[in-house]
Amino acid sequence: MAQLVRPYGDTLDDGKVQLSFTLPVPDGPKALEAARLLVGSWGFHDCEVAHSSPMSDEFTFFVAYAKAGTGIDFDAVVPDSAGGGASLSMDEVNDYIRANIGRKVVVVGACTGFDAHTVGIDAIMNMKGFNHHYGLERYPMLETYNLGAQVPNEKLVEFASKVKADVLLVSQVVTQKDVHIANMTELVELLEARGERSRYVCVAGGPRISNKLAVELGYDVGFGRGSYANDVATWVVRRMVEKARA
C-alpha cells in the first residue's frame, strides 16, 4: 500500500504551502488577481495572496498560501545523496583506515578552474572544519593537501600524481551559466586521457552539486549542502576498501 504524503500545514494532508515571488507588474488589484490566478495555474487550490508590496514602479512582491494539488508515494522515492547509512566520526574514520587500509590515505583538494571561492574546500579540509566537524587536516590517518582556489585542472592532476594521491576533492561554488559542469568534465577527461581515472577516488562538492550530477559527470560521488568532513572521509575510505576488494 503506497504511503502518499502531502505538505502539512496544521492538519494531516491539508497540503498547505507558502510561496513568495515577484511579478514584473505594478502593484494593485489587477496584480493581486494575476498572482492568485497564476498560483492556481501551477496546480495549487484555494490560493490566498496574503501580502503584496510594490518594489518599484514596475515590480511587485507577493506572499501567497495555497493547497498543493498532489501528494507523493514516499516508499517509491530514491534519495539523491551519497549517504549509504550513517557517517563515521573522525576517530572512527582513523580507526577504519588503520584496520582496513593500514597506511595514511593521501587526499588532494582544490577549488578548480576560475572559481575563487575557497569556502567550500576549506570547510571540508581546514583543521578547524565547520560547524563543529573538524576538517580533514586534523585526521591523523590522512595526508592532506589543500591547493586553494583557482587551480587549473592540469595542475591538480600533476600534483595528485606527484604526491601519489588516493583521493581528489574538487570544490565548485560558482555555478552561473553552468561553468562548473564544463570544468568538472574537463578534469575527468584529463584523467581519462592520462589513463589515471581509476587510480583515484574522485569527489565533487559544492552547494549546488548533487550526487546524481557528480556521478553523471564521471565522479565517484558528489556532496552538496550540509555535508561535513566526516561524511566525505567516511565515504571515500569505504570506497577505497571496496575498490581494493573488487
Add this chain to the structure above:
Amino acid sequence: MRGGEGPASLNAKIAVGLRIGEIPLGDEEDIRKRGLELAKAGLGLVAGNRARRDSMMERWKGRNNDPLLYLIVATGNIHEDVKQAKAAASQGADVIAVIRTTAQSLLDYVPYGATTEGFGGTYATQENFRIMRAALDEVSEKEGRYIWLTNYASGLCMPEIAAMGALERLDMMLNDSMYGILFRDINPYRTFVDQNFSRMINAWAGIVINTGEDNYLTTSDAVESAHTVLASQFLNERLAYAAGLPARQMGLGHAFEMDPTLKDGFLLEFAQAQMAREIFPEHPLKYMPPTKFMSGDIFKGLAMDTLFNFVSKATGQGIHLLGMLTEAIHTPFMMDRFIAVENARYVMGSISSLADEIEFRKDGIIVKRSHEVLEQTVAFLGEVERTGLLDSIAKGLFADVKRPRDGGKGLDGLIEKGPDYWNPVEDGLREGLGLGPGAGGKE
C-alpha cells in the same frame, strides 16, 4: 605625440603594429613639457568629477540612509546590471556595487568596451563604468538622493582600475593593501606598489576605499581571529594615510561572521563593532553581513541579518552591506534585495537614536571582550614589527598562508625603476595630495 598627437590615436597606431620602443626618445625638455600637459589634463578631469560629485551630494544632503545601504548586482551583463541596479536604488539602496566576473582579479590587463558575458559578475571596463554611472545619475535625479557606484580596484590591475574609476566618477573602490597577496597569491612587492599608486588615485578622485578584512573571517573562526581583523584595519589605515587618503575616505572593513549557535555571540559582535567605531572615529566603517553560517534556511538567515542590522545601526557603522536571506543559495533575486532593504529600514528606523542612549558596563562582557581583542592585536602587531611586514607575510602570520616575497602572480610585471624613471602622473598626484617626493630609482 611629438607632433601634437593625442594618446588615443597613438594607441590606435600601436594596436596595428607601430613599435613605439624603436622610436628614438628625442629632446627631454619637450618630453617633460608634453608629459606634464597630459598629466595635468587627466588630473584636471578627475578633479572636475570630484567637484561634480561634491555638488550633487551637497544638493541632496541628508537624503541618504545612515549607514549607507550597499547592494550588489552581479548578472554578468552590464545592461541587465543596469536594470537591477535601478530597481535596487529605487527600493532604497544608497550604494550599488557591480561584482566583477570571476577571475578578473588575475587578468594582467583591463578588458575594453561594454560586456555582456561574465561568470558570477561583470567585467570592470571603463565603458561599463560609464554606462552604470549614467544610469545611476538618472536614478539619483529621480529619487533625489545620490547613488554611489562601487567597483574593485584589486588584483593585478589596481591602479588601472582606480584610474578608470576616477575618470568615470565611481565613488567607492574595494582596495585592500594585502588582499591580493594573501587571498589571490599575487606577488607582495607588486601588490604593495600597486596599492600605493591606486590609493593615490583614489585619494585624488575623492573615492572612498573599502578594505577587505571580512576575508580573514570567511575561513578562520570569527571569535579566535577577531584580532587579525583589527590588526589589518590598523595596517590598512597606515598605508592609506601614506597614500594621501584622509580618514573620511577609509571604509575599513569588518564582518558579522560569528557562529550563531555561540552563547552571547551577539555581544561579541557588538563588542567588535563598537570597538572599531571607537578606535576609528572618523572612518566610514564598512560592515559586512553574515555569509559563512547562512545555511539555506532563509528564515534563520533573515533573523541573523536582522541582528546584523541592529548592531550596525547601534554602533554607528558607515557603509552597510545588506545581508541576503538567500545567501548560499543563489545570486540575489530582486525580491531578496527588497526584503533586505525593508528589514534594514525597519530595524534602523526603529532604533535610530539607540547609539546615544546606551553605555557599556565597565566590567561587562562587551567592554572586557573589546579590551581582550585590542590587547591581542597590539601583541600581534608587535610581532609583525619585530619580524618585518614582508617576512611576516612570508612566515604565514596573516590568514595562515605563507607568501614569500619573490613568489606569487605578477612578479614578471615588476621592474626596478631606472635612473631616468619619470612619471608625471605620480608627480602630479604627490603635489596635489601634499605628499613628499617618491623614492626615485631603487625603492
